[in-house]
Amino acid sequence: MFKKILSRFKQEENNESENEMQDEIDHELNVNEIEEMELEKSNEEILEKEIMDNASMENSSRNGNEKISLFSKLKQGLSKTKQGIADKVDQVLKSYKKVDEDLFEEIEEILITSDVGVKTSLEIIERLRKGALERKITEAEDLKGLLKEILVNILDKGENQGLDINSSPAIILVVGVNGVGKTTSIGKIAHNLKLGGKKVLLAAGDTFRAAAIDQLEIWGKRVGVDVIKHQEGADPAAVIFDAIQSAKARKIDVLICDTAGRLHNKKNLMNELGKVMKVVDREFNEAAREIVLVLDATTGQNALQQAKIFKEVTDITGIVLTKLDGTAKGGVVMAISNELNIPVKLVGVGEGLNDLQTFNAEDFVNALFGDDK
Ligand SMILES: Nc1nc2c(ncn2[C@@H]2O[C@H](COP(=O)(O)OP(=O)(O)OP(=O)(O)O)[C@@H](O)[C@H]2O)c(=O)[nH]1
Ligand SMILES: [Mg+2]
Numbered sequence: 001m002f003k004k005i006l007s008r009f010k011q012e013e014n015n016e017s018e019n020e021m022q023d024e025i026d027h028e029l030n031v032n033e034i035e036e037m038e039l040e041k042s043n044e045e046i047l048e049k050e051i052m053d054n055a056s057m058e059n060s061s062r063n064g065n066e067k068i069s070l071f072s073k074l075k076q077g078l079s080k081t082k083q084g085i086a087d088k089v090d091q092v093l094k095s096y097k098k099v100d101e102d103l104f105e106e107i108e109e110i111l112i113t114s115d116v117g118v119k120t121s122l123e124i125i126e127r128l129r130k131g132a133l134e135r136k137i138t139e140a141e142d143l144k145g146l147l148k149e150i151l152v153n154i155l156d157k158g159e160n161q162g163l164d165i166n167s168s169p170a171i172i173l174v175v176g177v178n179g180v181g182k183t184t185s186i187g188k189i190a191h192n193l194k195l196g197g198k199k200v201l202l203a204a205g206d207t208f209r210a211a212a213i214d215q216l217e218i219w220g221k222r223v224g225v226d227v228i229k230h231q232e233g234a235d236p237a238a239v240i241f242d243a244i245q246s247a248k249a250r251k252i253d254v255l256i257c258d259t260a261g262r263l264h265n266k267k268n269l270m271n272e273l274g275k276v277m278k279v280v281d282r283e284f285n286e287a288a289r290e291i292v293l294v295l296d297a298t299t300g301q302n303a304l305q306q307a308k309i310f311k312e313v314t315d316i317t318g319i320v321l322t323k324l325d326g327t328a329k330g331g332v333v334m335a336i337s338n339e340l341n342i343p344v345k346l347v348g349v350g351e352g353l354n355d356l357q358t359f360n361a362e363d364f365v366n367a368l369f370g371d372d373k
Contacts, residue, residue, distance in 0.1 A: 070357050074324075075367040077349030081330030084114040086369040089147065096140040099132055103140055107147070114328070115300040117335035124150055124334070148365050154334055155361035157343035162358040163189070163318065168198075168253040169287045171244075171280060173205075175273065175314065176294035177306055178261040181322035181348055183212070185294055186256050187219030188348070188356035194223060198253040203243030204229035205236040205276065208260040216258050223353070236260065237275040244283045255287070270313040277314065292345065294320045295336070300329035307340050320356070322348035333364070 088110045096103040104125055111121035124147070131137075131146045165172060172189065174182050183206075190200045202220050206212040210232040220227040228243035240257055247255040259276065280289065293316045295303040303321075310316055324330050324347050333344055344359045366373055 071363055071367065071373050073349050073355070074347070074357060074363060075370065077325035077347075078330055078364075078367045080326060080328040081114070081324070082368055082370055084328045085110060085116075085331055088114075089144065090369075093140045093144055099138055099140055099143060103143075104129055107143075111331065111334075114331035115335065116331040117301060117304065117339065120154070120335045120338040123338065124154070144369070148369060151334065151365045151368075152361045154338045155344070155359075155364060157337070157341075157361075161343055161345060161360065163290050163292070163345055165193075165254055165288050165290055167288045169247060169251075169284070170254045170290070171247075171284055171287045172254065172256045172290045172292060173259060173276065173280070174257060174292055174294060174320075175259050175310060175316075176261050176320075180261065180294045180296040180299075180306075181320075182206075182261065182294045183215050183219060183258055184351065185320050185322060185346070185348060185356060186216065186258055187223055188353055189346070190219070190225045190256055191223040191353045192356065193254050194225060199251065200225045201243060201247050201250065201252040201255050202227045203240055203255060203257040205239050205243075205257045206260040207232060207234045207236050207239060208262045212258070212260070235275075236272060237279045240276050241279050241283060244279070247284075255284075266309060266313065269309075273314045290317050290345075291315060292318045292320050293342070294322060295332075297321050297324045297330055297332060297348075298327040300332050301335070303332050304335050304339065307336055307342065311340060311342065316342050318343050318345035320344075320346045320348065321359075325349045325355075330368070 089107055092103065092106045092110070096106075107128065108121055108125045111124060112118055116124070127150045128143065128147055131150070132143060135146065137143060137146065163172065174186055176182050186202060190202060193200050200223075202216055202225055204213040204216045204227055206216070207230060213229050213232065217227050217229065228239065228246050230239045230242070236259060243255055243257065246252075257276070259273070280287075291314055293307060293310045295307060297303065299306075307316070307319065319336060319342055321333055321336070321344055324333075333347075336342065337344055346356050347359050347364075349355050349357060363373060
């Protein structure tokens with residue numbers, strides 16, 4: 001039965017024509033427009049929420065002398081994904097005892113149904129089969145170590161992990177569709193950089209709505225970093241231009257630029273990001289550059305689809321995967337890492353200032369399986 005579903009999946013994947021893909025992409029971006037109308041709140045509402053969040057964050061950090069370590073925070077964040085992948089794998093390994101073909105199929109099913117994606121799941125199982133043969137693994141329980149190794153291998157992009165902004169000046173362009181956590185992530189990155197002694201400046205490149213500018217300013221105040229802004233509706237490239245001049249004049253180490261996710265279609269997105277990139281090339285070519293794509297883990301395979309679109313329109317250097325806490329869809333990180341070959345650089349495991357971590361493949365897989373570091 002499962003084989004049938006799988007072959008249908010594969011067939012569907014193969015049959016997907018370029019045009020259908022384009023429709024899907026345009027649809028995805030059109031949905032943004034509709035969502036924009038639905039999500040558009042008054043400035044006051046957003047400001048109020050931000051201020052309340054701020055207060056509760058401060059309270060919790062005041063109570064939080066027993067600061068949870070980064071790893072346990074990651075483990076806690078991944079608990080639902082663990083239930084969907086690692087716990088189920090553990091169960092089948094226990095029930096099978098010996099390695100056989102059915103066991104591989106069961107693991108494959110677990111992966112596919114956990115947002116790891118068909119393509120990546122099949123690759124993982126192929127490597128698992130081959131590895132088990134090579135290492136003459138016959139006990140089902142012994143497959144777990146091999147599986148973990150394979151997952152680490154897929155996720156580990158070597159030196160590319162973490163933002164590459166050690167040389168000064170540096171610029172980080174933050175892109176992604178609306179609501180994925182761009183502005184929040186900018187706040188968290190700015191906070192971490194400031195703690196590391198860097199001089200940081202923010203640019204309000206999302207000029208699509210006034211609230212976006214206000215929200216970035218709130219984050220700026222919260223972490224003690226200035227924000228360069230224009231009016232709502234201004235040209236984002238002009239904002240980035242001003243921010244770059246200001247960064248140079250003030251000898252800023254890292255300039256972080258917010259951008260709008262609410263663009264009607266792929267062409268608009270390409271035009272807007274293209275204009276911004278031109279300004280960066282011309283005015284700030286000497287700066288180390290990161291173009292990070294923010295993806296919301298709770299959207300599962302949709303996040304993969306978004307990453308494909310953005311990869312086509314700009315040279316993404318890394319992914320920030322937010323909202324891993326509380327979602328069962330964290331398996332999508334394997335698909336992103338494997339299928340797009342873009343390193344996941346940071347992961348968000350909560351709404352607090354300290355809830356954005358540098359991604360580490362080994363820690364991630366250990367946390368996913370509920371093991372220690
Ligand atoms: N639980 C959780 N929530 C997060 C995380 N990152 C962001 N959020 C929440 O996601 C919501 C949207 O975040 P924003 O930073 O406003 O997203 P955005 O991409 O800037 O959105 P637009 O400006 O509307 O395009 C906020 O309520 C954040 O608190 C995370 O890692 N975990
Ligand atoms: Mg925003």
